[in-house]
Amino acid sequence: xxxxxxxxxxxxxxxxxxxxxxxxxxxxxxxxxxxxxxxxxxxxxxxxxxxxxxxxxxxxxxxxxxxxxxxxxxxxxxxxxxxxxxxxxxxxxxxxxxxxxxxxxxxxxxxxxxxxxxxxxxxxxxxxxxxxxxxxxxxxxxxxxxxxxxxxxxxxxxxxxxxxxxxxxxxxxxxxxxxxxxxxxxxxxxxxxxxxxxxxxxxxxxxxxxxxxxxx
Numbered sequence: 141x142x143x144x145x146x147x148x149x150x151x152x153x154x155x156x157x158x159x160x161x162x163x164x165x166x167x168x169x170x171x172x173x174x175x176x177x178x179x180x181x182x183x184x185x186x187x188x189x190x191x192x193x194x195x196x197x198x199x200x201x202x203x204x205x206x207x208x209x210x211x212x213x214x215x216x217x218x219x220x221x222x223x224x225x226x227x228x229x230x231x232x233x234x235x236x237x238x239x240x241x242x243x244x245x246x247x248x249x250x251x252x253x254x255x256x257x258x259x260x261x262x263x264x265x266x267x268x269x270x271x272x273x274x275x276x277x278x279x280x281x282x283x284x285x286x287x288x289x290x291x292x293x294x295x296x297x298x299x300x301x302x303x304x305x306x307x308x309x310x311x312x313x314x315x316x317x318x319x320x321x322x323x324x325x326x327x328x329x330x331x332x333x334x335x336x337x338x339x340x341x342x343x344x345x346x347x348x349x350x351x352x353x354x355x356x
Contacts, residue, residue, distance in 0.1 A: 177286065205253050219268070269294060
């Protein structure tokens with residue numbers, strides 16, 4: 141079974157590099173919301189590539205410091221994404237205050253850079269889930285853009301809050317070995333579903349702009 145999830149993990153890495161290309165093809169033809177989401181995909185792809193390169197170049201060294209760039213870049217770009225969708229200025233203020241809090245965390249406890257930050261991850265992902273819920277409510281009034289992606293963000297981040305929040309716990313040697321493995325497998329599965337929804341969003345609502353571009 142572990143081999144299956146290893147393969148799924150590899151697939152998520154490859155997909156994280158492939159689907160940003162689809163979105164980049166329509167970058168110039170779509171609005172600011174689309175552009176910000178594309179930048180989010182590129183940022184996450186760079187982190188994923190860095191994780192894979194670290195694994196091969198420094199196989200015996202921990203790579204947890206890259207987790208900082210993952211959840212911070214995710215929070216920045218998706219906050220801007222939801223700011224464009226919801227048009228609420230308080231999202232920018234909340235985002236700035238949250239980033240300030242995380243910055244203080246690392247200033248006060250520098251060694252946190254090399255281990256999981258469950259508080260930072262939980263706060264940022266919790267806020268993104270809240271923005272997602274607000275957008276679900278807003279979408280009830282009519283057809284809105286990025287609804288498929290919003291579904292993926294909501295369910296993936298809601299589920300992964302618990303996983304990332306328990307990051308330091310599962311590193312405890314007194315915890316049974318199958319628990320961190322199980323959490324990792326769950327996260328891989330949820331992330332793959334999220335990625336498929338991202339591709340579905342592009343295919344259903346934005347692939348036509350690429351077709352038009354090629355025809356021209």
